[in-house]
Amino acid sequence: MSDIKEKVRQFIVSNFYVADASSLKDEASLLDAGIVDSTGVLEVINFIESEFGVTVDDAEMVPENLDAVNHIVAFVQKKKG
Amino acid sequence: MCGIAGIINLDASAPPSRDALEVMAGALEHRGPDEFGLYLDRFAGLAHSRLSIIDLSTGQQPLSNEDGTLWISFNGEIFNYVELRAELEQLGHRFRTKSDTEVIVHAWEAWGEAAFERMNGQWAVALWDSKTHTFVLARDRVGVRPLFVMEHAGRLYFASEVKALFAGAPSFSRQLDPVGLDETFTFWTVVPPQSIFKGVRELEPGHVAVWQHGRFVHDVAFWRPMYPSSETRSAPDVLGAQHRFSGSLAEATEALSTALENATRLRMVRADVPVGSYLSGGLDSSVVAALASRAKPSGFKTFSLRFADAEYDETPYQRAMVQRLGTEHAEVVVSRQDIAEVFPKVIRHTERPILRTAPAPLFLLSKLVHDSGIKVVLTGEGSDEMLAGYDLFREARVRRFWARQPQSKWRARLLERLYPYLTRSPVSQQALTRQFFGRGLERAKEPGFSHEPRWGGTHALKRLFAPDVAAALQGFDARARFLATLPPEFGSWNFLAQDQYLEVRTLLSGYLLSSQGDRMLMGNSVEGRFPFLDREVMALANSLPASYKLKVLDEKHVLKRVAKDLVTKEILERPKQPYRAPDALSFIGERRPAYVDESMSEQALKDSGLFAPGPVGQLWKKCLTRSNDEQFSNTDNMAVVGILSAQLVHQQFIKEAPSTKRPPFKTVVVKL
Numbered sequence: 001m002s003d004i005k006e007k008v009r010q011f012i013v014s015n016f017y018v019a020d021a022s023s024l025k026d027e028a029s030l031l032d033a034g035i036v037d038s039t040g041v042l043e044v045i046n047f048i049e050s051e052f053g054v055t056v057d058d059a060e061m062v063p064e065n066l067d068a069v070n071h072i073v074a075f076v077q078k079k080k081g
Numbered sequence: 082m083c084g085i086a087g088i089i090n091l092d093a094s095a096p097p098s099r100d101a102l103e104v105m106a107g108a109l110e111h112r113g114p115d116e117f118g119l120y121l122d123r124f125a126g127l128a129h130s131r132l133s134i135i136d137l138s139t140g141q142q143p144l145s146n147e148d149g150t151l152w153i154s155f156n157g158e159i160f161n162y163v164e165l166r167a168e169l170e171q172l173g174h175r176f177r178t179k180s181d182t183e184v185i186v187h188a189w190e191a192w193g194e195a196a197f198e199r200m201n202g203q204w205a206v207a208l209w210d211s212k213t214h215t216f217v218l219a220r221d222r223v224g225v226r227p228l229f230v231m232e233h234a235g236r237l238y239f240a241s242e243v244k245a246l247f248a249g250a251p252s253f254s255r256q257l258d259p260v261g262l263d264e265t266f267t268f269w270t271v272v273p274p275q276s277i278f279k280g281v282r283e284l285e286p287g288h289v290a291v292w293q294h295g296r297f298v299h300d301v302a303f304w305r306p307m308y309p310s311s312e313t314r315s316a317p318d319v320l321g322a323q324h325r326f327s328g329s330l331a332e333a334t335e336a337l338s339t340a341l342e343n344a345t346r347l348r349m350v351r352a353d354v355p356v357g358s359y360l361s362g363g364l365d366s367s368v369v370a371a372l373a374s375r376a377k378p379s380g381f382k383t384f385s386l387r388f389a390d391a392e393y394d395e396t397p398y399q400r401a402m403v404q405r406l407g408t409e410h411a412e413v414v415v416s417r418q419d420i421a422e423v424f425p426k427v428i429r430h431t432e433r434p435i436l437r438t439a440p441a442p443l444f445l446l447s448k449l450v451h452d453s454g455i456k457v458v459l460t461g462e463g464s465d466e467m468l469a470g471y472d473l474f475r476e477a478r479v480r481r482f483w484a485r486q487p488q489s490k491w492r493a494r495l496l497e498r499l500y501p502y503l504t505r506s507p508v509s510q511q512a513l514t515r516q517f518f519g520r521g522l523e524r525a526k527e528p529g530f531s532h533e534p535r536w537g538g539t540h541a542l543k544r545l546f547a548p549d550v551a552a553a554l555q556g557f558d559a560r561a562r563f564l565a566t567l568p569p570e571f572g573s574w575n576f577l578a579q580d581q582y583l584e585v586r587t588l589l590s591g592y593l594l595s596s597q598g599d600r601m602l603m604g605n606s607v608e609g610r611f612p613f614l615d616r617e618v619m620a621l622a623n624s625l626p627a628s629y630k631l632k633v634l635d636e637k638h639v640l641k642r643v644a645k646d647l648v649t650k651e652i653l654e655r656p657k658q659p660y661r662a663p664d665a666l667s668f669i670g671e672r673r674p675a676y677v678d679e680s681m682s683e684q685a686l687k688d689s690g691l692f693a694p695g696p697v698g699q700l701w702k703k704c705l706t707r708s709n710d711e712q713f714s715n716t717d718n719m720a721v722v723g724i725l726s727a728q729l730v731h732q733q734f735i736k737e738a739p740s741t742k743r744p745p746f747k748t749v750v751v752k753l
Contacts, residue, residue: 013699014699014703015699015703016716017544017545017696017697017699017700017703017720018544018696019544019545019546019693019695019696020544029516031513031516031517032520033541034537034538034540034541034542034716035541035544036716037517037538037714037715037716038513038514038517038714039712039713039714039715039716040714040716040717041513043714061512062512063512063513063516066513067513067516
C-alpha cells in the first residue's frame, strides 16, 4: 500500500510539477486543485497502466477512481486484487 | 499610426532633457519610422515618431494650436474627424492642416474633457497646455492604442511602449512586479492599470487623466462598456448610457449591417494610403473583407496566415473567400520552428509575459503586409466580444442552466454540444470535464462565474512561482481585486452582458488588442483598424437583447444573418474555430534555438528569481521527453509559454540596458 502510494505521489509531484510535495494532500481533488486537467488525466491513466501493469477499462475512467492520490491508490489495489 | 512619448515636470525644476526625449522617440521607431518630432519647454517635453497615413504633407507632430500654446502628441486615428472639424469650424476654429491631429487640439479647446466622448476612433493622446500648465493623457474606449506612465525623479514619463519609458529614464530601477505576474497567471494578461513592471502603470482604456502645475488632478473614465438594465425598460442616463434595442431580429440585422458597412467604409476612406484586410477563414474577418472590397472593388489586398501544422490551418476557407471576393491575395505559412525563432522578438514587442504563442504568427503576418507595401489593415477583432462569439459565453450559459438542476446528468451533457471532441473522448475525459465545469455551480449568479473555470485553472500554475514571489503575493487575490472594480450597474445587466463585460475588460484590452494586436502590427509598422470596435457598432451591439447575440447556443446569431450574403456558405456554417497556434510543441523540436534551453535553465531561473527551478525543471524534462506528435495538456502549454515569455521579458527589459538609439528629427520646437 505505502509503496503504491509513494509511487503515485512521486508521479503526481514530478509529472505535474508540484513545487511543495507536502502540500499535496492524499484526499484532495487533483482537478479542483488545478494540478490535473482533462488531458492530464490521460497521463495518469498511462502511468497506472505502465507502472502497475493493470488495464483501465472505459467504465473505470471516472473521478472516483482517478481524482485524488487516495482514489488512485485504492483503485490500483482493487485492480491488482 | 505612431509612437508618442514625453516628460512632464512634477517636482523637478530643471527642464526635461532633450536627450531623453530623443531616445524615447528612438525606442519607438518601429511604430513610426517616417518622421520624428519633438517639442520642449521649461516644464514639458513631447516626442513623436510618425507613420504617415493621413495628411502626408502637413501632418507632422508635435502640433499646436494657432498661438503655439497648446501642444499635442497623438497616436491613432479619429475616424469622424471630418465631421468634428466641420462642427468646430462652425464654432469659429480655423485649421492649418488637413490632419485629424489638429482636430483634437481644437476639440480640446472647444469642449475640454468632453471632447473624447465625441471621438470615434482609436487613439492615445497627450496634450500640453503651456498657458495653464495642464497636461492631459487620454486613451480610446477599448484600448486599441497603448499608453503607459511612470514617475521618476520628480517627473512624469509617458509613452506608447514601456521600452521608451525605460530609455528616457535609464536610472529608473527596473523590476518585474509579482502582482503583474499573478494577474498574468490568472487572467492570461495583466489588466490595466496594472503592468508587469513595478512603478509603471497603463492608462485604462476609455480614461482621461489630468495633471496641473505638476499635481495629479484626476484619472476618470469617459466611457466603459454599458448594457441595458434587465430590470427596467429605459437605460439610466449615466456614463456611456446604453439604450435597449427594441426592434425585431430582422431590424437588428438591418441595423448591424448598416453600422458595419459605415464602420468599414470610414476605415477605408479615412486614409491617404491603401488599406488591406486580414482574412483568417473565420466569419468576422470574412465579413470585414467582404464589406471592404465593396468599397474598393478592384485591387483590394487581403492577407492570410497558414500553418504548416494541419491542425491549426484554415487555408480552404481563406481561399474560398479570396475566390469569391476576387482580391489580390498574399499568404505566409508558419511552422513551429518559425514560432520558436521569432518568439524573442515577439516578446520584445508584447513587453509582457503571454501564455499562448498565438501572437507570433501574427507578427509574421504583419511583416508580410509591410513587405507588400501596405500600411493599414482591417481585421475582425472585437466581434467575439461585442456579439458573443466565444465558447466561454456558451459554456457559461450551459453551466447556469445546469446549476438550476445540479443533479441533472442530461443538462451536463450539453457541454458536449460546446466541445464536440468530448463525444469522441474517453469516458474519463467526459466525466472529469463534467466535474471541472460543474465546480461552483452554487455561485451561478455571482460576478465572475463565467470566467471561473479559466481563471481558476490558470491560477493553479502559480505553484511554479519562486518562493520569494509567492511570499510577496501572500494575501493578494487578483480575482477579488478585479471583481471589486465592477461598476455599480453590473448586477442589473443580463448574464450574457455581464460575461461580455468581463471579457472586454480583461482579455480584449490586455491581450487581444495589445499582445496579439497593436504590438504585433506596429512591430512591423502596420496599423490595424477594427470595424467591430467602431463606436456606433459597439453601442448597437451592447443594446441588443442577449438572444439576438447568443440564440440558445448559436453564437453571433445576428452577425450570421448579416453575413448571409457576404461570405461563403462553408464559412457561415462551420463551427467556430478559435485562433490557435502550436504552443509548447514549438519549443521542443531538436532544432530549437539555443535561447530556449538557456531561458529554461536553472541558472537563468535563479537569475530572474521568478519561478522555482525545481518544478520548472520537472516540467521542462517532461516536455523534452515528449514526441513531436504528442499533444500537450492545456496546463503544460500555458506553463511553458508563460515561463519562457516571462524569462524573456526579464532578459530583455530588466537585464539588458534600455535603447539609446537617436533618430534624425524633422520637427523640433524648443522654447526654453
